[in-house]
Amino acid sequence: ASRASSIPTHDDVDGAAPIAVTERTMIDVNPPRGTRDFLPEDMRLRNWLFQQFREVSRLLSFEEVDFPVLESEALFIRKAGEEITQQLYNFEDKGGRRVVLRPEITPSLARLVIKQGKSVSLPLKWFTIGQCWRYERMTRGRRREHYQWNMDIIGVSRVRAEAELIHALVILFERLGITSADVGIRISSRKVLQALLQTYSIPEHLFTEVFVIVDKLGKITKEEIEKELVSVGVSLDAVKGLVEVLSFKSLTRLEDVLGPNAEAVADLKQLFSLAENYGYSQWIQFDASVVRGLAYYTGIVFEAFDKEGKLRAICGGGRYDRLLSTFGTDDIPACGFGFGDAVIVELLKEKGLVPDLIRQVDDIVFPLDVELEGPASKIVASLRQKGRSVDLVEDKRLKWVFKHAERVNAGRLILVGNSEWQRVYKRISTIIVVHSDCCYYLTKNKMFSK
Numbered sequence: 001a002s003r004a005s006s007i008p009t010h011d012d013v014d015g016a017a018p019i020a021v022t023e024r025t026m027i028d029v030n031p032p033r034g035t036r037d038f039l040p041e042d043m044r045l046r047n048w049l050f051q052q053f054r055e056v057s058r059l060l061s062f063e064e065v066d067f068p069v070l071e072s073e074a075l076f077i078r079k080a081g082e083e084i085t086q087q088l089y090n091f092e093d094k095g096g097r098r099v100v101l102r103p104e105i106t107p108s109l110a111r112l113v114i115k116q117g118k119s120v121s122l123p124l125k126w127f128t129i130g131q132c133w134r135y136e137r138m139t140r141g142r143r144r145e146h147y148q149w150n151m152d153i154i155g156v157s158r159v160r161a162e163a164e165l166i167h168a169l170v171i172l173f174e175r176l177g178i179t180s181a182d183v184g185i186r187i188s189s190r191k192v193l194q195a196l197l198q199t200y201s202i203p204e205h206l207f208t209e210v211f212v213i214v215d216k217l218g219k220i221t222k223e224e225i226e227k228e229l230v231s232v233g234v235s236l237d238a239v240k241g242l243v244e245v246l247s248f249k250s251l252t253r254l255e256d257v258l259g260p261n262a263e264a265v266a267d268l269k270q271l272f273s274l275a276e277n278y279g280y281s282q283w284i285q286f287d288a289s290v291v292r293g294l295a296y297y298t299g300i301v302f303e304a305f306d307k308e309g310k311l312r313a314i315c316g317g318g319r320y321d322r323l324l325s326t327f328g329t330d331d332i333p334a335c336g337f338g339f340g341d342a343v344i345v346e347l348l349k350e351k352g353l354v355p356d357l358i359r360q361v362d363d364i365v366f367p368l369d370v371e372l373e374g375p376a377s378k379i380v381a382s383l384r385q386k387g388r389s390v391d392l393v394e395d396k397r398l399k400w401v402f403k404h405a406e407r408v409n410a411g412r413l414i415l416v417g418n419s420e421w422q423r424v425y426k427r428i429s430t431i432i433v434v435h436s437d438c439c440y441y442l443t444k445n446k447m448f449s450k
């Protein structure tokens, strides 16, 4: 605390009064709970990963779109008890509006499609990479934000759309050096469960809640699943039947139960047939237990998983043909996936596939004397004009400059000195000789002029 009483004022003494001694309290320099800073090396990896996402999106001729991270809360209010809607990062803004930091991308995409209406021609193939949020009690210490790559096809009702999206995933994994021995893609359809629920005369309005509960398979015990299903009104024998079919890994067995004309079976057969033609059959497998936890899926759903079973789902997606009508407009068939930036990096680390992304600088320019700042500036400007990345270094000892050049993998070290330096540094590969109004620099092999 300052010694307010004893400090003399300017009137009492010549010169400034002594600075009041106060205790400085430092702010918390950590980012908010559940969020991350990205240092340069983290950003190099993130940019590299996002560049892969962008390149795969380009290969499938998707166009990039973007949305605000802040959205109206109304976009995400759903009654199916999903985890994602129970962890909304929501608040009231200064205008009294109920808003959220978006927990996912798809509803924003649906909003934009509706907003564009007839001004866009279908099919739309859109992708984005954006930060998504959740407000989870930090008891579990999990992150509250991650970046998601989303690809969506709007306006295609046939399973060709799902086949294209899965092709995108396979291409991405292969580009990262991941093989089908490392990762698989489990595929099923909400229509499987739907057909079953109908055979047990479960009312349709319960379907979404059942899907959300069944998605917890593997996360909570079977007994807890059965208890939750019974609690929403599913009869015990229906629960037993559901759990039995959900264990199916064979389309043939599914067909035996649902019959050859079941829509779910036809969709899945078509998808697996297309997969043969794409050449990615070895990546995919039917698994009736895949339902995904988002209420709005209506058809095929899929998720990529690590075959060692150490990690959470790498990505997931599916068909959502009725999302738009929940926003009060006509439905347009749609499907898409979300691909987070965290699990994939954990997998790359597990597999030793994280690339060595070194910092790179073309040139370092170092004036050997303080009065050479001007000529050094000319050289820097000239080199940058030519598109070279230049790190201008000053007020350092030469030994530090050499180490720095190594650290940043500089292509060239350019020392700006006047003519007497040349004698001293002739052994150095690059020397600047400053002649009146023009600068020359040379390396062992050739002379460059400004």
Ligand SMILES: Nc1ccc(Br)nc1
Pocket: 084, 103, 104, 132, 133, 134, 143, 144, 145, 146
């Ligand atoms: N939906 C969502 C948002 C943020 C994180 Br971290 N995980 C999932």
